[in-house]
Amino acid sequence: xxxxxxxxxxxxxxxxxxxxxLMIVHAVLWFDEPLDLERATEVLRLRFVEPFPRFxxxxxxxxxxxxxxxxxxxxxxxxxRHLHHIALPAPGDKAALEELVGDLMVMxxxxxxxxxxxxxxxxxxxxxxxxxxxxxxxxDGIALSRVLLSLTDQLSDTALGAPRDGAPGRGRIGSxxxxxxxxxxxxxxxLHEGIEFVTHPATELTSLARSGTAEARALAxxxxxxxxxxxxxxxxxxxxxxxxxSEPIPLVDIKKIGEATGTTVNDVxxxxxxxxxxxxxxxxxxxVDEIRVLVPFNLRxxxxxxxxxxxxxxxxxxxxxxxxxADAAGRLAxxxxxxxxxxxSPESALSYGILEAIGLTPLQIEQRLLDVFAQKISAVxxxxxxPPGPLSFAGTTLAGVVFWVPAAGTIGMGISIFSYNxxxxxxxxxxxxxxxxxxxxxxxxxxxxxxxDWLATRHRTKSRARxxxxxxxxxxxxxxxxx
Numbered sequence: 001x002x003x004x005x006x007x008x009x010x011x012x013x014x015x016x017x018x019x020x021x022l023m024i025v026h027a028v029l030w031f032d033e034p035l036d037l038e039r040a041t042e043v044l045r046l047r048f049v050e051p052f053p054r055f056x057x058x059x060x061x062x063x064x065x066x067x068x069x070x071x072x073x074x075x076x077x078x079x080x081r082h083l084h085h086i087a088l089p090a091p092g093d094k095a096a097l098e099e100l101v102g103d104l105m106v107m108x109x110x111x112x113x114x115x116x117x118x119x120x121x122x123x124x125x126x127x128x129x130x131x132x133x134x135x136x137x138x139x140d141g142i143a144l145s146r147v148l149l150s151l152t153d154q155l156s157d158t159a160l161g162a163p164r165d166g167a168p169g170r171g172r173i174g175s176x177x178x179x180x181x182x183x184x185x186x187x188x189x190x191l192h193e194g195i196e197f198v199t200h201p202a203t204e205l206t207s208l209a210r211s212g213t214a215e216a217r218a219l220a221x222x223x224x225x226x227x228x229x230x231x232x233x234x235x236x237x238x239x240x241x242x243x244x245x246s247e248p249i250p251l252v253d254i255k256k257i258g259e260a261t262g263t264t265v266n267d268v269x270x271x272x273x274x275x276x277x278x279x280x281x282x283x284x285x286x287x288v289d290e291i292r293v294l295v296p297f298n299l300r301x302x303x304x305x306x307x308x309x310x311x312x313x314x315x316x317x318x319x320x321x322x323x324x325x326a327d328a329a330g331r332l333a334x335x336x337x338x339x340x341x342x343x344x345s346p347e348s349a350l351s352y353g354i355l356e357a358i359g360l361t362p363l364q365i366e367q368r369l370l371d372v373f374a375q376k377i378s379a380v381x382x383x384x385x386x387p388p389g390p391l392s393f394a395g396t397t398l399a400g401v402v403f404w405v406p407a408a409g410t411i412g413m414g415i416s417i418f419s420y421n422x423x424x425x426x427x428x429x430x431x432x433x434x435x436x437x438x439x440x441x442x443x444x445x446x447x448x449x450x451x452x453d454w455l456a457t458r459h460r461t462k463s464r465a466r467x468x469x470x471x472x473x474x475x476x477x478x479x480x481x482x483x
Contacts, residue, residue, distance in 0.1 A: 003060060003070040006137070009312050011068050014059060014137035016408050017108070020237040020431075023136040025144055026105055027403035028097070031127040031396050037085065037120060040130075040394040044118065045079055047151045054138050054310050058113055074113055081113060088123040097124055098243050101131060105241045105404070105429070109135055127399070136406055139310035142298045145384045145403070145418075146306055152391035152398060225318060227375040229288040231281055234378055235434050237412055242432045245402040246442045248423025249449055251388075257449075260456035261329075263336045266383055268452060269417055269424065270339065271332040273381070274321045275448035276441050278331070281323055289324035293381045293415070295342065296405075302385075317342040318377065328451045374409025383417040390421045404429040 006014070016023045049055045057071045089096055100121070109115045115135035122128050134144055228234065257268045281287045300313040319342055322334040382405045391398045398420075404427050405414040412431035417424060426445060430438045 003072040004309075006059070006069045006071060007311050008068065010137045013312060014069060014135070016136075018409070019108075019239055021407050021409060021411065022106065022108060023406045023408065024105070024109060025132075025134050025136055025141060025403065025406060026101065026243075026429075027132045027144070027148060027401065028101060028129055029132075029148075029393065029398055030097075030124055030129040030400050031393070032125065032399045033127045033396060034122070035120065035128055035130070035394055035396050040120065041079065041083065043151055043394045044083070048147065049079060051150075052147065052306075052308055052310055055114055055116055059111060059115060059137070077114065082117050083120065084117060085120045086122070088121050088129070090123075092123040092125060097121070097129055098245075102241045102243050102429075104131065104133070105243065106239050109133065127396075130393075136312070140298075140300075140312040140314045141296065141382055141384050141403070141405060141416075142300060142302070142314065143306055143310050143312075145386065147310070149387060149391070152393050153395075154389070154391055225292075225376050228292045228378050229290070231288055231291060231378065232284050232286040233277075233281075233291065233413055233434060234410070235412070237410060237431050238433045240432050241429055242435075242438055243404055243427065243429045244438045244442050245425055245427040246446055248400065248420075248425050249446065251419055251422050251424050253453060254424060254449070257452050257456040260459045261332060261336075261452075263332060264339070267332060267336040267339055268449070269383065269426070270319075270321070270381065271328070271335040272445050272448035272452060273415060273426070274323055274325075274331050274335060275328055275451070276444040277321065278323045278325070279444050280441050287324060290320045290322050291378045292318050292320050292376060293379045294377045294411075295319045296380070296382045319381070328448065329455055332452060374407075374411050377411060379413035379415055380405050380407050380411060381415040381417075386418050386420040388419075388422060400425065402427040 013023050053073070054071065056074055056077045058074045059069050060072045061069045088100060104119065109117065115138060117133045119131040119133075120128065121131060132148065138144075139147070251265070254265050254268050258264050261268075263271075277291070278287070281291075294316050295318075296314050296316050298314050319338060322331055322338075325331045325334055384403065386401065401418060401420045402425050403416050403418055405416045407414045407429075412434045414427075414429045416427040416429075418427070419425075426442065428438045428442055435441070
């Protein structure tokens, strides 16, 4: 039976698993009527398992613990072992589904088989829900969203092909080729020294930054950045997880806010979450000037077909959220400035190179290196583009979608943004020992969007009033009248 060596970056994600932070991407789809289970199973077979070998392969670690893991065809593969038909406890509402998802989220995937499971959940409202659990070593969030959407019907090619506001497209991929290579080389040059390079990097990275290249300066920033500010969002993690999600907010409203304020859709959404975190921290006497989050950036062309082997092809950048700014307009302006800066930075491509280099290190060193990076941030925040129109799965209309990004190491919060059918939903997963009431953050996020909408309406009204007012005579015109 042939085996295929696992990509270094994928191996890094495989080895990030901890009991307190499993590297599993979770997605929930829900329907207003029950699915035809036989038809749903056949769709999963034809569009999920057959086109992508990873979903019928298992991970095999090297026997002596040295070397990279590999993908191997599972001779005992049985689709039925990955499908679980269960019932949602009464009363079958959103709260019950949130509790069930949180309970399932902490269960490790069985490594004796392919690293994914699907739960078909009866009794959610008038219909049912479907939960996907797929290990991050299989693919990144963008790739997995495209896989899941390929299971649906009435989906145009442009829904997946067009880059979302602020997302890198084909042109940016070409420009990132050199930084990715440089990231592997520069990170490798440092990581071969062992963990001390990252744990105590000041001298080495100062000289590296002085080398003058943009890649070297960005790498120095990625590695030399210190631990994030201590707040109620950080601390020792437990095993339990809680999840929640927002009501869909019309994307057209978010776009109008952006147009009125000269910002982007992403800016508005991130600023609204920053405002929610400002209030959460303030009410718990834990307010700081800023906290740092990790923002993934896609490095894969969205207008090309997914490779059958999938895999991870993304990097990340640090984004500091100005949670200490008290007014909504000021937060939005500052978020816009900071988001614009990281989009032009080679950090995301360099970080992919760092992950590849980390994936080459022995497991114990790899985990210590990842802990160093995890201490630099308080949350992971990701935005995955979705289709603008309604879809159906196995002949049943898809009512809604939400997903949760995994955190890593000591990170206790994941924030995920997904758009579907003209609406934007934010999913939140937290450690309940640190954040026992995530619903309050989501509720205030929705309030923050409303506040930004009100400010944008005022801005538009003032702009129209200025354009409608008669022009005031210039001083030179007044002088001319009295000559």
